[in-house]
Amino acid sequence: MQTLGTILVALVALEHLYILYIEMFAWETKGKETFKGSLAPELFKPTKTLAANQGLYNGFLAAGLIWSLFIEEHHWRFHIQIFFLTCIIVAGIYGAVTASKKIFYVQALPAIVALVVLHF
DSSP states (O other): OHHHHHHHHHHHHHHHHHHHHHHHHSTTTHHHHHTBTTBOGGGTTTTHHHHHHHHHHHHHHHHHHHHHHTOOSHHHHHHHHHHHHHHHHHHHHHHHHHTOTHHIIIIIHHHHHHHHHHTO
16 A cells, blocks of 8 residues: 555656646646636736746645655655645645636545555
8 A cells, every 4th residue: 555655646746747837837828728718718828927836836745745755764754745745635625615626626636545545
């Protein structure tokens, strides 16, 4: 189960690196495809800076999870992973309540699954 937990943490980190990429570097291209229906097409250009800021925060979440993968001491690694996964879950739930229910399934649910597996 520890190996599965590590794989899931790595996948959640990769997901947040991908979100960073979309929000920081591809907001007006891939962002339009990803968030179609959530934001009018003409709003992508004026919201580019705001999206980049969000992307940076997703990058910090990914960095924390990636960092945890290199921590050798089990308890320290476990607690760092819990912290960053919980941050992602809270952000995902907040996003689902305030922006789109889809955010729960895309962002929070994978982190919840990883968190549950880490506890076994």
